[in-house]
Amino acid sequence: MRTFWARGYEGTSIQDLVDATGVNKPSLYSTFGCKEEIFREAVELYDRLEGRATSQSLGAATTTREAVETMLRSNARAYVADEGPRGCMIVLASLLGAPENKNVRAFLADNRLSGEAALRDRLARGVAEGDLTPSADLDRLAAFYTTVLEGLSIQARDGASAQKLDTIVDAAMLAWPTG
Template sequence: MLVFWEKGYEATSMADLTAAMQIGAPSLYAAFGNKAELFAAALKTYKAEIGLEIWDSLPKAATARQAFADFLRETAVAYARSDQPRGCMIALGVLNGHTEANPACELLRDCRLENASLLRERLEQGVRDGEIPPSADCQQIAYFYATVQHGMSITARDGATLASLQSTADAAMAAWDALTAPR
């Protein structure tokens, strides 16, 4: 998982994987079949173990606004950690690929869409709770904040500090009122 996270799917070689796992290529193929299947297993582990605090923040907050502020704050903290690769494996794992030809692209696209759906669902809860007007475009707002998170991943990988990532989160939250205003 760490090798795929650090290098991305395309740049990760079988030699990188066998070295990290301290096994020979025949054992890797026997256990996982191929690189794409190993990537799928690594992605499953990533989703089960990494960034949980980011997504756990959404249902815990009392309001949708606070949920999104917490989501972005937790994203900044997670992406700036020094004890793991910076940024997000889901956002950075495959940036230049076509889903038809690359199963890793499809897996990551599906994860990103699932993440945007979680954001949309929290916004829809805010509509039901009366915090957000029914006229708000929850899907578009969700895409906006997912895109901010993806950008934070890229800038984290480029070396952005925690303070810089938090400033991005604050700037994105400054757009909240305009995004959720009655239409």
């Protein structure tokens, strides 16, 4: 997981995976079948370990605004933590690449879209609970805050400090609907 996270899908060779896992090539292929399957399992592991910041934030917060702000801030902290590569593996691992890797890009795009859908669901819950105005455009808000989240990942990979990411979140929260 960390190898794909640090180097991206295309930047990671089978030899890199052999070195990272300590498993020889034949065993790696017999266990996973191909590099794409190894990557898909790495993404599932990433979602379980690193995706908690989003799911916990959206589920635990009292208000919808708090859920969104906490989601952005907790991910921003995770993106600059010393324990792993900077940024989000789902955002950064394969935005561009060779035509033969289009399935990997589609897999990650679907993953990002499901995150946006989860955010939209939390926004809809906010409308139902009365803490978000019924006139709010939920699709627009979900797309906007997902884009901010993904942008935080890119900023972190480019070396942005936690303080800079916090100022971005501060600015993003100014767009929260008030009435």
